Amino acid sequence: MPKDFFWGNSVSSMQTEGAWNIDGKGLSVYDVRPATEQTSDWHDAIDEYHRYDEDLDLMQAMHMNMYRIQVSWSRVIPDGDGEINEAGLAFYDRLVDGMLKRGITPMICLYHFDMPLALAKNENGFMSRHTVDAFVRFGKIVIDHFADRVKYWITFNEHNLYFTDEVFNISGYTQGAKTVDDLYTIFHHTMLAHAQLDAYVHGKYADVKFGGMVAATPVYPATSKPNDVLAAQQIDQFLYQNLNEAFVQGHYDHQVLTYIKDHDIDYDHQAGDDEILAGMHADFLSFSYYQTTTINADKLPADEMAPNYYLNYGGEANRFLATNEWGWAIDPTGFRTLITDLYNRYQVPVFPIENGIGIREHWDGEHQIEDDLRIQYHAEHIKAMKDAMFIDGAKVLGYLGWGLIDIPSSHADIEKRYGMVYVNRSNHDLKDLKRVPKKSFYWLQTVLSKNGDEL
Numbered sequence: 150m151p152k153d154f155f156w157g158n159s160v161s162s163m164q165t166e167g168a169w170n171i172d173g174k175g176l177s178v179y180d181v182r183p184a185t186e187q188t189s190d191w192h193d194a195i196d197e198y199h200r201y202d203e204d205l206d207l208m209q210a211m212h213m214n215m216y217r218i219q220v221s222w223s224r225v226i227p228d229g230d231g232e233i234n235e236a237g238l239a240f241y242d243r244l245v246d247g248m249l250k251r252g253i254t255p256m257i258c259l260y261h262f263d264m265p266l267a268l269a270k271n272e273n274g275f276m277s278r279h280t281v282d283a284f285v286r287f288g289k290i291v292i293d294h295f296a297d298r299v300k301y302w303i304t305f306n307e308h309n310l311y312f313t314d315e316v317f318n319i320s321g322y323t324q325g326a327k328t329v330d331d332l333y334t335i336f337h338h339t340m341l342a343h344a345q346l347d348a349y350v351h352g353k354y355a356d357v358k359f360g361g362m363v364a365a366t367p368v369y370p371a372t373s374k375p376n377d378v379l380a381a382q383q384i385d386q387f388l389y390q391n392l393n394e395a396f397v398q399g400h401y402d403h404q405v406l407t408y409i410k411d412h413d414i415d416y417d418h419q420a421g422d423d424e425i426l427a428g429m430h431a432d433f434l435s436f437s438y439y440q441t442t443t444i445n446a447d448k449l450p451a452d453e454m455a456p457n458y459y460l461n462y463g464g465e466a467n468r469f470l471a472t473n474e475w476g477w478a479i480d481p482t483g484f485r486t487l488i489t490d491l492y493n494r495y496q497v498p499v500f501p502i503e504n505g506i507g508i509r510e511h512w513d514g515e516h517q518i519e520d521d522l523r524i525q526y527h528a529e530h531i532k533a534m535k536d537a538m539f540i541d542g543a544k545v546l547g548y549l550g551w552g553l554i555d556i557p558s559s560h561a562d563i564e565k566r567y568g569m570v571y572v573n574r575s576n577h578d579l580k581d582l583k584r585v586p587k588k589s590f591y592w593l594q595t596v597l598s599k600n601g602d603e604l
């Protein structure tokens with residue numbers, strides 16, 4: 150493996166930090182999301198705000214050399230567009246300096262679904278151009294503050310989710326009829342925000358790398374029926390390649406633009422927007438990868454529907470793949486195909502920055518958790534990535550696992566664990582939050598001590 154290859158861990162702030170109302174942090178939409186019987190709230194997460202030294206020590210012990218964190222907008226600018234909270238920035242100073250001290254390269258993500266509550270209520274989140282301006286201001290403040298120490302940046306976690314109906318949960322959208330026009334408007338606004346920060350970074354900091362990030366869930370046609378193949382092509386183009394093309398080439402692709410025109414979609418496209426989009430120039434294409442999915446065109450309703458919604462109706466299980474308890478298909482070959490395809494298409498370095506498997510686990514307070522399935526999952530995915538690199542010739546910057554110290558999953562359920570370190574809490578009982586290495590911790594330690602050359 151290349152000597153400068155990045156191996157590491159990746160998280161969001163709301164799933165990790167806790168300290169939701171400490172040191173001047175403002176509220177985000179996630180801070181007011183109530184707990185349910187099955188899920189916790191987000192208030193404590195794994196309390197990394199106070200335990201970051203211990204967590205960084207564990208990452209260092211695994212020989213990781215990168216940690217992707219998120220800088221929470223409402224921690225740095227409590228209401229999203231007003232005063233700066235210096236205590237919030239100071240926390241990230243401590244975290245970043247702690248990484249650098251241990252030889253861990255930081256990557257910063259600027260938005261992971263947690264809109265400041267004030268902007269959600271007053272501006273309807275990213276429906277408003279005011280929110281775009283506020284985000285660009287926030288991004289510039291954070292970039293200027295950290296650019297001397299942080300050289301890898303992304304804006305929106307899983308940016309293509311802003312082109313699916315998930316957008317209404319993750320963009321601060323609180324009022325409206327959730328129309329296709331609204332969906333495309335929010336997507337366009339977030340792309341304008343990304344493009345402005347991309348141009349800002351590249352104009353000011355020659356040594357800083359800035360990239361796009363998508364949730365890569367490649368779609369297989371359910372059969373070789375031409376309609377299944379066509380549906381898979383359309384999803385691929387609308388939900389992935391449209392974004393990757395934009396990140397690299399600075400414009401939306403013609404298939405999506407033709408759809409917009411033919412269906413009179415009002416996506417708040419204004420004079421000057423195309424020039425802003427043209428500022429995009431990704432240094433790398435990053436993505437999360439957990440699974441592949443499958444589309445059956447026969448299940449799609451007869452009425453004409455935006456391809457953005459196909460998977461809601463036409464998705465089905467792939468009988469050739471095993472799944473975890475949550476039905477997520479385990480597919481290392483899909484990982485290789487994806488990496489190879491992305492690099493072939495764009496010839497820009499690719500960067501898997503989230504990968505892993507959710508497993509229900511229980512610690513008895515004494516014995517090590519034997520997570521052989523997790524070891525197998527990561528070993529097979531790393532092997533597939535190496536095949537993409539050394540057989541197919543793809544350039545890959547690194548491999549980051551998701552939540553390698555347990556964190557609550559995105560629906561705030563700590564029982565779906567991804568970690569190689571167990572965190573001792575349940576949904577409603579914080580217990581002692583003790584960090585306990587699992588079997589996979591020692592496996593990864595050995596693998597990374599040899600830079601991934603032996604699995």
Ligand code: BG6
Pocket residue numbers: 161306307364437503507551557558559560565
């Ligand atoms: C990614 C998100 O889609 O998947 C994370 O960026 C999320 O926030 C992760 O936690 C795993 O999904 P889940 O639902 O299993 O937590």
